[in-house]
Amino acid sequence: MTLALVLEQVLNGLQFGLMLFLMSAGLTLVFGVMGLINLAHGSLYMIGAFCCAAIAGVTGNFWLGLMAGIAAAAAAGALIEVLVIRRLYARDHLDQVLATFALILILSEGVRMIFGPRPLYLNVPDMLRGTVNLGIVDYSLYRLALIGFGLAVALGLWALITRTRLGIQIRAGESDREMIAALGVNIRWLYTVVFALGAALAGLAGALVGAIQSVQVGMGEPVLILAFVVIVIGGIGSIKGAMVGALLVGVIDTMGRFLLPRFFATFLDTSQAMGVGAALASMLIYLLMALVLIFRPKGLFPAHG
Amino acid sequence: MDRLRTEWLLNAVLAGALFAVPLWALMAGEPFIITLATRIAILAIAAVGLNIALGLGGMVSFGHALYFGLGGYVAGIAAHHAFHGTPVLGLPGTNQMLPIWAIAMVLSGALAGIVGALSLRTSGIFFIMITLAFAQMGFFFPLSWPAYGGEDGLPIFMRNQFPGLNTARPWDMFLIAYGVLLLTLGLFAMLRAARFGAALMAIRQNPDRAAAIGISPFGIKLVAFILSGMITGLAGAMMADLTRFVSPAMMAWTMSGELIVIIILGGVGRMFGPVAGAAILVGFEVFFGGLTEHWQFWLGLVLLAVVLFARGGLVGLIAGRARNV
Numbered sequence: 001m002t003l004a005l006v007l008e009q010v011l012n013g014l015q016f017g018l019m020l021f022l023m024s025a026g027l028t029l030v031f032g033v034m035g036l037i038n039l040a041h042g043s044l045y046m047i048g049a050f051c052c053a054a055i056a057g058v059t060g061n062f063w064l065g066l067m068a069g070i071a072a073a074a075a076a077g078a079l080i081e082v083l084v085i086r087r088l089y090a091r092d093h094l095d096q097v098l099a100t101f102a103l104i105l106i107l108s109e110g111v112r113m114i115f116g117p118r119p120l121y122l123n124v125p126d127m128l129r130g131t132v133n134l135g136i137v138d139y140s141l142y143r144l145a146l147i148g149f150g151l152a153v154a155l156g157l158w159a160l161i162t163r164t165r166l167g168i169q170i171r172a173g174e175s176d177r178e179m180i181a182a183l184g185v186n187i188r189w190l191y192t193v194v195f196a197l198g199a200a201l202a203g204l205a206g207a208l209v210g211a212i213q214s215v216q217v218g219m220g221e222p223v224l225i226l227a228f229v230v231i232v233i234g235g236i237g238s239i240k241g242a243m244v245g246a247l248l249v250g251v252i253d254t255m256g257r258f259l260l261p262r263f264f265a266t267f268l269d270t271s272q273a274m275g276v277g278a279a280l281a282s283m284l285i286y287l288l289m290a291l292v293l294i295f296r297p298k299g300l301f302p303a304h305g
Numbered sequence: 306m307d308r309l310r311t312e313w314l315l316n317a318v319l320a321g322a323l324f325a326v327p328l329w330a331l332m333a334g335e336p337f338i339i340t341l342a343t344r345i346a347i348l349a350i351a352a353v354g355l356n357i358a359l360g361l362g363g364m365v366s367f368g369h370a371l372y373f374g375l376g377g378y379v380a381g382i383a384a385h386h387a388f389h390g391t392p393v394l395g396l397p398g399t400n401q402m403l404p405i406w407a408i409a410m411v412l413s414g415a416l417a418g419i420v421g422a423l424s425l426r427t428s429g430i431f432f433i434m435i436t437l438a439f440a441q442m443g444f445f446f447p448l449s450w451p452a453y454g455g456e457d458g459l460p461i462f463m464r465n466q467f468p469g470l471n472t473a474r475p476w477d478m479f480l481i482a483y484g485v486l487l488l489t490l491g492l493f494a495m496l497r498a499a500r501f502g503a504a505l506m507a508i509r510q511n512p513d514r515a516a517a518i519g520i521s522p523f524g525i526k527l528v529a530f531i532l533s534g535m536i537t538g539l540a541g542a543m544m545a546d547l548t549r550f551v552s553p554a555m556m557a558w559t560m561s562g563e564l565i566v567i568i569i570l571g572g573v574g575r576m577f578g579p580v581a582g583a584a585i586l587v588g589f590e591v592f593f594g595g596l597t598e599h600w601q602f603w604l605g606l607v608l609l610a611v612v613l614f615a616r617g618g619l620v621g622l623i624a625g626r627a628r629n630v
Contacts, residue, residue: 037433282448
């Protein structure tokens, strides 16, 4: 086990964490502003990936595909908000869970109807192919670009929320919905915009990750559940919490999968160590979540108070 | 009073139909329909378990597939070791349903105790996400553990046995499932009528007032959650025997979603809601699944319509709103 290998895994963890952040940021915004749990967030991730793969396949240009993926996810998000989600804000969480579960079924089958049952493949853009030398390790240029992308979007999101008029309205909506409506902000429009923004972030994540995984129906839900773990750890409604939680989950999960089998191999035989290590590694982030729940039931950065 | 009578009548019709249809299938020589009815009965048992937590206690657990799958793996692993004559944790395997059920219920209850104790520290949306996350953790465990089939699952070569019946025959298997279903429905009705159920419902409606009259919300909810997990675990063990196969898919988040859907389609907190819901879901799958491979699309639309426009499910539609909502 060399330092180069460890560094590579740390970078992989960061990259994974930043993509999780894109998912979690949208979820936590939607919860913070509208008080809604959206299970169909993973479907928007899937829509972003599929549209990106389809357009990139037709035009041969990854960046056009990426734009299309983001636009499609944002449009789908806005449409869903207007048609369905809007009716759920006043309902209890059970109704929200069920309606958005129904949306998963509809969107997953819908995508299968349009794109067929086979997974699509999305190629890494030419200019980001290959590896880059980081001193002690050659690292995938595309994954490094994902880290840069993730950081840039996080910075943009931070600027949007702290420096713009829309950001003021979002923050005001988080602390008192009725009051900002009374002050003359068009709350319905704000809700649609926030939902579409969250959808666009999910679509962006789906399209970016689609190039290193296969683009298939059902790809969104495992990521969605990880994003839930991130939000529970970070504190629901908190963007900062989502960032810290996402990086923790990304790095711990990646390092666990890398280190635990090697650790068990020091005193078990190899095949057994691989099994035990892999099983434990897959549980690691949930154990982290349990620990956070025991000591900080509202998460590391509770949004309100 | 009338509505109450309508609900009892509806319950009797549901219980009667679930018995009469497979009985007819037995006469007509249609084993497929008997197995379908058995599946409905077992899914209904699992949903009765969830109905204790969700319907009576208002705890929206999106992770009950965890107990369903655990029960399934207990049946699968016990049968696996009995078949190969190897010990498991120093004990011999078994191919008898009754001890398997007992183990499945004890383990599911213990796991529900741990998950419940952690998740009940929070409420609302947090509770939903945490139960979902813990179930996902459970899902990855058998997936990455190669000893019992890993991703491929574990077949049960011969159905486990029940004293006095031949479980290989569809009708006998149905009788077992139907009997257990009636027992769990009876338990649900008893719980609801007992002081415990009253306390649980009081907590659901207003935890602060319940606490003010001396009911400890945490303890009561935890006990209800454990009971709920035990019954769903029992259903999992039976489902593994019915399909003679257990795989991580039994623990997948979609299974948790299906259990909630069953309760919603039938009617939340209603005694026979799970039976009606399971019948609707399985019926929908068989009927529309035969027409189009995209039946889940239509299921999604129906479910969306039920949530947005027809709250109360089938039992609520026929027998009116529940008294205690």
